[in-house]
Amino acid sequence: MNQKSNDAKRSARERLQEQRQREESRAKRKRTLIAGVVVVAVLGAGGGIAALVASSGGGKDNKQTSGPLVAPRGAAGKDNLAIPVGNSAAKASLVVYEDFRCPACAQFENGFRDTIHDLEAKGKLKSEYHLVTLIDKNIPGSGSLHAANAAACAQDAGKFTAYHDELYRNQPPETDDAFGKKSRLLELADKVSGLNTPTFRKCVEDGTHNSWVQKSQDTFSTSGLPGTPTVLLNGKSIYGPTTPLTPQKFREMVEAAQKG
Numbered sequence: 001m002n003q004k005s006n007d008a009k010r011s012a013r014e015r016l017q018e019q020r021q022r023e024e025s026r027a028k029r030k031r032t033l034i035a036g037v038v039v040v041a042v043l044g045a046g047g048g049i050a051a052l053v054a055s056s057g058g059g060k061d062n063k064q065t066s067g068p069l070v071a072p073r074g075a076a077g078k079d080n081l082a083i084p085v086g087n088s089a090a091k092a093s094l095v096v097y098e099d100f101r102c103p104a105c106a107q108f109e110n111g112f113r114d115t116i117h118d119l120e121a122k123g124k125l126k127s128e129y130h131l132v133t134l135i136d137k138n139i140p141g142s143g144s145l146h147a148a149n150a151a152a153c154a155q156d157a158g159k160f161t162a163y164h165d166e167l168y169r170n171q172p173p174e175t176d177d178a179f180g181k182k183s184r185l186l187e188l189a190d191k192v193s194g195l196n197t198p199t200f201r202k203c204v205e206d207g208t209h210n211s212w213v214q215k216s217q218d219t220f221s222t223s224g225l226p227g228t229p230t231v232l233l234n235g236k237s238i239y240g241p242t243t244p245l246t247p248q249k250f251r252e253m254v255e256a257a258q259k260g
Contacts, residue, residue: 069211072152072160081216082128083155086120092257094127097220097230100147100167100179101135105229108239109168115247117161124258129164133217134228135174143172143179146204148213150185153203154195162192233257 071080082095094116098105119125131148135141147167154163166188172178179185182204189196189204203209231239234257239245 067211069215070208071212072155072209077128081219082130083160084128085161086126087123088126090124090126092125092254093234094125095232097130097132097225097228099132099134099144099228101144101174102228103174106168106171108229112247112250113165115251119254125254130216131213132220132228133213139175141177141180143177145210145213146182146185147179149207149209150204152209153200156203157195157200159192159195163195166191
């Protein structure tokens, strides 16, 4: 009788122990499952944040060029990336790639402006301007982009040449991102008769042509051209450190091209 009682008690303890082990196992599996869900949730949130950061890469600059690509009125050439000036029937064709923050570009423009305009006015020269933003990348800022957009807005108003020239006459030092301030660009527009209208101001403030400028820069960066200014006459590079040029020499080259 005592032996049977002891066996029964031992059997009950074993069953109770086995039950506790099963319950502990279930609890452990539950804790593991909960922890896994939490980890997945955290990783998912982290991944979302990482994706947000990646998609914002460059933040301010991307926002400036994230709108639709709107070419200025009258844009020409491949993908409408050139602003044409002068007589389209002229045999001499000048192509200029330039950046409004580029000192060497200002040197070219301020040195050859009168000669170029004279030849254009006489119908002997047609010009194409491609606006790029090299300086914004090399010396961080936004003046190259904003000035190019403003020049494209001036093109919409039929006043590209006059405003283009004012930008180069008033170019700040290369390290001074003054053209990054739209108020300065609007101030310079006052120097061009009839330009600073509500339509022009909205175009400048909204960055209407920013994506077009960025497309021009992207195309230039893969073109193999050396830098700014790049100046081509009938496809031949005519200006640079190894190709000295004077206004008189340029005039003679255009006259020769006109004669075929």
